[in-house]
Amino acid sequence: MLANKNLQLNSLGKLQHFLSIEGLQKSLLTEILDTAESFADMSEQQVKKFPLLRGKTIVNLFFENSTRTRATFELAATRLSADILSMNIATSATSKGESLLDTIRNLEAMQVDMFVVRHSLSGAAHFIAENAAPRISVINAGDGQHEHPTQAMLDMFTIRRVKQSFSGLRIAIVGDILHSRVARSQIHALNILGAEEVRVIAPKTLLPAQVESLGVSVYHDLTVGLKNVDVIIMLRLQKERMNSALLPSESEYFKCFGLSDDKLKIANKDAMVMHPGPINRGVEISSSVADGPQSVILQQVTNGIAVRMAVMSMAMQCNMRTE
Amino acid sequence: MLANKNLQLNSLGKLQHFLSIEGLQKSLLTEILDTAESFADMSEQQVKKFPLLRGKTIVNLFFENSTRTRATFELAATRLSADILSMNIATSATSKGESLLDTIRNLEAMQVDMFVVRHSLSGAAHFIAENAAPRISVINAGDGQHEHPTQAMLDMFTIRRVKQSFSGLRIAIVGDILHSRVARSQIHALNILGAEEVRVIAPKTLLPAQVESLGVSVYHDLTVGLKNVDVIIMLRLQKERMNSALLPSESEYFKCFGLSDDKLKIANKDAMVMHPGPINRGVEISSSVADGPQSVILQQVTNGIAVRMAVMSMAMQCNMRTE
Amino acid sequence: MLANKNLQLNSLGKLQHFLSIEGLQKSLLTEILDTAESFADMSEQQVKKFPLLRGKTIVNLFFENSTRTRATFELAATRLSADILSMNIATSATSKGESLLDTIRNLEAMQVDMFVVRHSLSGAAHFIAENAAPRISVINAGDGQHEHPTQAMLDMFTIRRVKQSFSGLRIAIVGDILHSRVARSQIHALNILGAEEVRVIAPKTLLPAQVESLGVSVYHDLTVGLKNVDVIIMLRLQKERMNSALLPSESEYFKCFGLSDDKLKIANKDAMVMHPGPINRGVEISSSVADGPQSVILQQVTNGIAVRMAVMSMAMQCNMRTE
Numbered sequence A, B, C: 001m002l003a004n005k006n007l008q009l010n011s012l013g014k015l016q017h018f019l020s021i022e023g024l025q026k027s028l029l030t031e032i033l034d035t036a037e038s039f040a041d042m043s044e045q046q047v048k049k050f051p052l053l054r055g056k057t058i059v060n061l062f063f064e065n066s067t068r069t070r071a072t073f074e075l076a077a078t079r080l081s082a083d084i085l086s087m088n089i090a091t092s093a094t095s096k097g098e099s100l101l102d103t104i105r106n107l108e109a110m111q112v113d114m115f116v117v118r119h120s121l122s123g124a125a126h127f128i129a130e131n132a133a134p135r136i137s138v139i140n141a142g143d144g145q146h147e148h149p150t151q152a153m154l155d156m157f158t159i160r161r162v163k164q165s166f167s168g169l170r171i172a173i174v175g176d177i178l179h180s181r182v183a184r185s186q187i188h189a190l191n192i193l194g195a196e197e198v199r200v201i202a203p204k205t206l207l208p209a210q211v212e213s214l215g216v217s218v219y220h221d222l223t224v225g226l227k228n229v230d231v232i233i234m235l236r237l238q239k240e241r242m243n244s245a246l247l248p249s250e251s252e253y254f255k256c257f258g259l260s261d262d263k264l265k266i267a268n269k270d271a272m273v274m275h276p277g278p279i280n281r282g283v284e285i286s287s288s289v290a291d292g293p294q295s296v297i298l299q300q301v302t303n304g305i306a307v308r309m310a311v312m313s314m315a316m317q318c319n320m321r322t323e
Helices: A002-008 A026-042 A067-079 A100-109 A124-131 A149-163 A181-192 A250-257 A297-322 B002-008 B026-042 B067-079 B100-109 B124-131 B149-163 B181-192 B250-257 B297-322 C002-008 C026-042 C067-079 C100-109 C124-131 C149-163 C181-192 C250-257 C297-322
Strands: A057-062 A083-088 A114-119 A137-143 A170-174 A197-201 A217-219 A231-234 A272-274 B057-062 B083-088 B114-119 B137-143 B170-174 B197-201 B217-219 B231-234 B272-274 C057-062 C083-088 C114-119 C137-143 C170-174 C197-201 C217-219 C231-234 C272-274
Touching: A002 A124, A026 A149, A026 A181, A026 A297, A057 A067, A067 A083, A067 A114, A067 A137, A067 A297, A067 B083, A083 C067, A100 A124, A100 C297, A114 A124, A114 A297, A124 A137, A137 A149, A137 A297, A149 A181, A149 A231, A149 A272, A149 A297, A170 A181, A181 A197, A272 A297, A297 B100, B002 B124, B026 B149, B026 B181, B026 B297, B057 B067, B067 B083, B067 B114, B067 B137, B067 B297, B067 C083, B100 B124, B114 B124, B114 B297, B124 B137, B137 B149, B137 B297, B149 B181, B149 B231, B149 B272, B149 B297, B170 B181, B181 B197, B272 B297, B297 C100, C002 C124, C026 C149, C026 C181, C026 C297, C057 C067, C067 C083, C067 C114, C067 C137, C067 C297, C100 C124, C114 C124, C114 C297, C124 C137, C137 C149, C137 C297, C149 C181, C149 C231, C149 C272, C149 C297, C170 C181, C181 C197, C272 C297
Parallel strands: A057 A083, A057 A114, A114 A137, A170 A197, A170 A231, A197 A217, A231 A272, B057 B083, B057 B114, B114 B137, B170 B197, B170 B231, B197 B217, B231 B272, C057 C083, C057 C114, C114 C137, C170 C197, C170 C231, C197 C217, C231 C272
Antiparallel strands: none
């Protein structure tokens, strides 16, 4: 933990890498949210272009496919005027038998400034940050079942924009907690930012062992868990889990853990409905809720760009100061 | 028809989307040609770069593969200084089961400004334009067998550059009219711009029912149809049609409907030869004609960039005015 | 030869295309190295961006996959502010049956300024340069077993940076000379630039017939060939050769022709170790040598960008002067 914490911050305590929410201070998360706020305001202008990262090269290292996350990182980098090098890893040098470390060393030698890493193995981004040259920043865009910190921060940003503050808030995270790196990052962020209560609502088969140790209260019944809740975060149900005997049918799942209009009424009247996308309509959420007035699902997408611009520019400015 | 017409224009009657030629006024088509003229002149300069769409994000939504059309749209956008987000739809979120509408909603939420859409279904671009946020422009880069309006406009531009005016012109469109969205758009454009006569020359199996209602005269014999013609537009023969029993062998097709030097002599002495590309040499056109002095096939490609720059900048400036 | 030489130079004797090292003058190679030197210095600045090719369009025509070469050309072009059009040829128009020449004609018609060509057939880049419009520059990024001139020049640049001069230098090129376009370009460059001796060290099965005619001395024993050598260039062993009965097992190959710490001691004490990458650790080179103090393998990657920026800008400025 301590090692991770140090790894993310430079000697001045500023963000150098963004790998996990766990181990970061509230002040740093708040700085990210405040920086994102200024980008969000500016993004409503006609010309959404800022010269902050002009002449910097950002490498998209996506070992796992993700249209949406990749597109928002690409747009964030483009709007900061950075140059982007997209590596299609599946068809690249690694297929010639080169190791991950050799790939990293070679990209470093091309004088790139940042890696945005998505990988199916937990810890991949940490590994790269540990081994990269000191002048390089690494952003974790999702690693295995570990963390997805920019997704969590865009969720925090979306909550703060609506609710102003985290104090007093009750948040329920519903669905496949076991396999969700998004949930793990959200739980850490909500606890660090001072939410009143973080609940997880899931069948036992979709909860990690000793989940309470993360600082959550556990519910197995959606109709109970949603009571008095201010924010509902629905998780995407990975279809591939379905076949793994962890779950009954889709319609059975929706009946128990899907968010319908009726279920939504159990929560507080002004409860926000969130989802990291892409949504499975009729599986974890009904269309009427997803498209309804309490849903902020598309605002999350918009906010994702401002938050990624904030994280990227903070990590890079930090480098500038220390060089 | 009326609905479509309104859909393409904003409340001031200016171009917002470019979906089909059908239903547009002559004055608007002429405005596109005039705007393209200025881009064509500027493109001969050393630095082919204009800041008109700086800070704007254009999404290439190609559900159907097309190297050439995609490259010219990409170059047009790049030369207007826009940012481009290319979505490889086949391997993207839609493969996670997301609907087209959800994909559109999410891209909108990323604050993009324009969709360039190519789809194998007729009406796909209209559907997106109908459902997109009002601030977004949609350009149809080919939808099923319906229309391919920028291709038609680059053809009109190429004709006007050579012939000065459409009045008095006889144009023959030769080949697979039935499946050609290009032909459909060309026929509308030529009639709107006031051509003297639009002929289609094709075997009966490659003509739509009641084709005359589009405002064309019909010929089944190339040696008859080319008489007194000023412009010959050859269509690409889709190889996949060959196997569908609609057609005899390639050499048989060339004998009847291919453009050879001998056939070309039947047309007016200064007749222009056009083709949307890529050409099948020896199938619908001989190499000597394709590469000969009457061919303007490569000028069509060059003009395609200027015309796409015109359409893109018109659609976007329109947005600026109305916001 | 003479034809090739003329083809690469314009009427003023300046570089227009960069297709092969063979046939070029020492003064031109030195000009490339000197120009690269200035880009290398500038690349250490915070903002690695130069407006030299602003508004120019460079087409990456990679018929053969290569992550590293493609990435360094892309970064070089980006840092010169050029626009890049990447053509994925495998899935493009050529799959619609279009010929290479028609593809080139069409790209030319899009008013592009440069082709960077990689192709599995020797002579592909020459063919394109011969057939392209006079205003276009062609850079060979590797053609069959013929040449890979920018790789050779980045190697020369790396040697000159360390050794100051080529006079008096003994260079050994070790491995699969037979199939290596890199080796062929390196041999020409070293001889033109005045190296004392160029040695090739390889089993007989991996040497071309009459290799001595290229101006090299031939060794079949690594322990003999490395004596008194100042620069050791290890070639990548293509795994696919392994299965072709040209070679024994990987471990057998390493024993005879792999560079280990022990073998390295045979060369001069300050001998540089080079490799075009990606390396096969434990096949042609041990990890301790590849990562050791005499290795300049990663500097080669860094220098590759400066050298490609030099070649690109020289070829394009040349065009500007003659237009």
